[in-house]
Amino acid sequence: MKLQTAQRSQVKLRLGLSGASGFGKTYSALLLAHGITNDWTKIAIIDTENNSASLYSELGNYNVISFSEPYNPERYIKAIKTCEDAQIEVIIVDSITHEWQGTGGCLHIHEQLGGRFQDWAKVSPRHQAFIDAILQSKAHVITTVRSKIDYSMDSSSNGKTKVVKHGLKSITREGFEYELTVNFELINENHMAKASKDRTGLFMNKPEFIINSSTGRKLMQWCNQGLSVDQARKEIEVCTTLEGLRHLYQKYIGLKELIHPIIINRKADLEAITSQVVSNKEIINPLKTKEHGANS
Known part of the structure; x- marks a missing residue:
């Protein structure tokens, strides 16, 4: 055990893309990945979105791992390990929503166990192992997650209840965004994005923009700052x-x-x-x- 000077080059990016279906998460993730590595052959997509990753094959010779249900955490972990063994530099997990809400995912597993609060003791460690596989990966990792409109029933001063819309909410276990280096929210069908979480300071409180390869290059420049x-x-x-x-x-x-x-x-x-x-x-x-x- 010894002390050593910290370098950003030792940090691997953990990036998130969230948005509704059709907002361009997969396409944006591919452009972002290419900006990071500048080599399509060093990019791999773990595709649970009905082979949507292959729709953009004209971009370059990136790699795809496609699988369908069951979407249990262990299958995701195995796919991530397969990419690492192949010396992939950027892994895109498209999407992590299925691991949480899909058939065979954590909510499904919890329901099959009985749906009781105490049953989470068996499910949560499996989900955490999946999160750890992302956070501890030797590659840069980009995750996509589906979003839905979040509503609540609020009571007014006169005692009446009304439905209140709170915007989009990511369909995965709450708190995942806090683990990321940057999380980009895709806000409309024009692929416009904004940062909802940003440890780099490059994108937070900036005007909405379209993610492309230059976004990935900016992030790599941030990683490499301070290198002599x-x-x-x-x-x-x-x-x-x-x-x-x-x-x-x-x-x-x-x-x-x-x-x-x-x-x-x-x-x-x-x-x-x-x-x-x-x-x-x-x-x-x-x-x-x-x-x-x-x-x-």
């Missing part, structure tokens, strides 16, 4: 593969303007080394051939 160029330069200088350079460029995407020339110089060095190795082989092989001919 010297640290990035040291890792680039000892890198020995072009694939490694691409990984470092994504790791330090928030410093891309500063590290780009360093990346280019190291790339040229690696290509020169590769070219020299190939040239040496071409020289050595003919010599071996001649030597073999002389000895035969």
